Amino acid sequence: MHEYSIAAALADRVREQIELHRLRRVSVVRLRIGRLRGVVVENLSMFLGLLLEGTAAAGAKLEVDEVPIRLSCPACGMVAEAPEVWALHCPRCMGPAEIVAGKELTFVSLEAE
Numbered sequence: 805m806h807e808y809s810i811a812a813a814l815a816d817r818v819r820e821q822i823e824l825h826r827l828r829r830v831s832v833v834r835l836r837i838g839r840l841r842g843v844v845v846e847n848l849s850m851f852l853g854l855l856l857e858g859t860a861a862a863g864a865k866l867e868v869d870e871v872p873i874r875l876s877c878p879a880c881g882m883v884a885e886a887p888e889v890w891a892l893h894c895p896r897c898m899g900p901a902e903i904v905a906g907k908e909l910t911f912v913s914l915e916a917e
Contacts, residue, residue: 807844810909811851817911822860825916830861832915838871838906860916873906 818833837843849866856862873886877894884895894901
């Protein structure tokens with residue numbers, strides 16, 4: 805499960821922010837995750853919760869903005885959302901398309917006091 809390694813890195817980042825900004829309580833952790841990352845958000849949330857126990861972020865809610873897969877066609881210039889992970893071709897000309905979104909894994913923000 806790669807969710808544990810993502811949660812461990814995220815927990816480190818959250819702890820750094822708590823220390824840096826002297827936060828008393830973190831209530832929300834926000835991420836952007838692309839569909840192609842294959843992250844099971846429920847597992848990520850569970851691992852993050854375990855790793856943040858005993859910190860100012862204990863019990864914080866994980867909010868995830870899922871980024872859809874977007875394709876760009878070098879042949880015809882069309883930019884479109886991929887309807888399915890396996891459909892990585894241009895819907896207009898059926899040529900091979902380049903992935904321009906959907907691989908993200910970004911820490912966005914914390915909601916804290």
